Amino acid sequence: MGLFGLFTSEDEKRKEEVRTGARAPDRTERKQCWDARDNYFKCLDKNDVIDSLNGDGKKIAEKQCAQESKAFEQNCASAWVTYFKRYRVAEYQKKKTLERLEKEGANRMAVEGPGDMPGSKKA
Numbered sequence: 001m002g003l004f005g006l007f008t009s010e011d012e013k014r015k016e017e018v019r020t021g022a023r024a025p026d027r028t029e030r031k032q033c034w035d036a037r038d039n040y041f042k043c044l045d046k047n048d049v050i051d052s053l054n055g056d057g058k059k060i061a062e063k064q065c066a067q068e069s070k071a072f073e074q075n076c077a078s079a080w081v082t083y084f085k086r087y088r089v090a091e092y093q094k095k096k097t098l099e100r101l102e103k104e105g106a107n108r109m110a111v112e113g114p115g116d117m118p119g120s121k122k123a
Helices: 010-020 027-046 055-064 066-075 078-103
Strands: none
Touching: 010 066, 027 055, 027 066, 027 078, 055 066, 066 078
16 A cells, blocks of 8 residues: 555555445455455364454464465455354354254254245245
8 A cells, every 4th residue: 555545556445445345346356355265264174263253263363374364354345354254153053053953853844935834925
């Protein structure tokens, strides 16, 4: 970034606007974000980290995945970074809950939408 923002290229300005959420990313920028996220998550997987926002997972991620984290944060809107990190934890918890319920003998049920209720009209 240029001195006091005066000498910033248009590319750098756009990238900063996308990162801060002032501008929506285009298709190419979204792909760059998703690729950076996937690389970061591969690093977390390699280091057995689920939650990179809290506790020991955060410390390990900061130490072992600093380069991938930097690319992730540079290529994605900051709100997306937080969302993806939280979503990773939620998906892991969901998976573990389903595994526990199956071990306890719970049965999977088909999910039905509101149009499947008796007496409702389907479009």
